[in-house]
Each structure stands twice: as C-alpha cells, then as structure tokens.
Amino acid sequence: MAATIRKVIRDLDPAVPLQVSGPWTSQLEMSLIPSQMATVALGRMLILLAGGSVVGMLLGVATSQVLSAIVYQAATSSELPTGLVLLTSDAL
Numbered sequence: 001m002a003a004t005i006r007k008v009i010r011d012l013d014p015a016v017p018l019q020v021s022g023p024w025t026s027q028l029e030m031s032l033i034p035s036q037m038a039t040v041a042l043g044r045m046l047i048l049l050a051g052g053s054v055v056g057m058l059l060g061v062a063t064s065q066v067l068s069a070i071v072y073q074a075a076t077s078s079e080l081p082t083g084l085v086l087l088t089s090d091a092l
Helices: 002-012 024-072 079-091
Strands: none
Touching: 024 079
C-alpha cells in the first residue's frame, strides 16, 4: 500500500519529497517513553507525599502530647511555656 501511495504522489507532483520511515510501532514506542516517565515520576511523588503526611501527623500527635504535659505542669509565671509559645509563634 505504501508503494501505491508513493506512486500516486509522484504522479501528481514529482518534486514533493517523500521520506520512508521505519514501522509505525517503533515510532509509537518512542512517543510513549515521556508518558511512562511522567507516570513513574508522579508515582514517586505521591509515595513521598503520603509518607511525609504520615510522618507529619505522627510527629504532630507526639508533639501535642509533649506540649500538653509541659503546659499542664507549668505555672503562670513559668518561663518555659512562655518561651515555647514565643518560639513557636516566631517559627510560624
């Protein structure tokens, strides 16, 4: 069929350049590589995001337990809770 198409095109205009390429399956495989790379990158990003979220939640629970124990035992004139509050507010 390709030979027939080339013949028809040459009969119409012999000055039209024709390029013969390899099978379309090899060209299709080359075009799929970027999408496969994007899928791998997206998968890795989602794994890192999920892992970071879990670690962040666990650290938040642990920190809230520690801070509640410190603040519960603190007096109103204690410097430690006041310093921790100022340090935390400055960090945000």
